[in-house]
Amino acid sequence: MASTTKRRFTDEFKREAVALWETSGRLQTEVAAELGIMPTMLRRWQRKQQEIGPPPASPAGKPPVSTMASPADQASEIARLRRELDRTRMERDILKKAVGILSASLETGFAEMPR
Structure with a gap:
């Protein structure tokens, strides 16, 4: 879990x-x-x-200025980062499979070679 x-x-x-x-x-x-x-x-x-x-209002009577992006901008950035993370995970999984295949073929190749 x-x-x-x-x-x-x-x-x-x-x-x-x-x-x-x-x-x-x-x-x-x-x-x-x-x-x-x-x-x-x-x-x-x-x-x-x-x-x-x-x-509460700020001392100057103006609303506080936000240094953060708007929620819509933040949401689009989050969506972009999630897509990037998904792609990176997929690439990692492909590389893991390739390493597994190569190491298995190397192990069997060395086992068959005469000593």
Whole structure:
């Protein structure tokens, strides 16, 4: 059984994820899939934000500037990295099989050679 680790998300990510869902007009499941999270997490984060209220304003009265990419940009980067990881795993598996085949043929080749 594979062990799973609990992922932690920043408050900023949660706020931006909920904002993306609320402003995009898309389904909860679509936004959650794009962000790589469960749809129920979006709903839970939305409820919590409604209970707490809007985040406090910064001293200058401006909303805080996010240095992170938007959730949509993050989601597209995650999707790209997942594709790259899948390809890398496939290449690794092919190389493992090739090494196994070569080592087996070398072992049988040396066993048949006269000494």
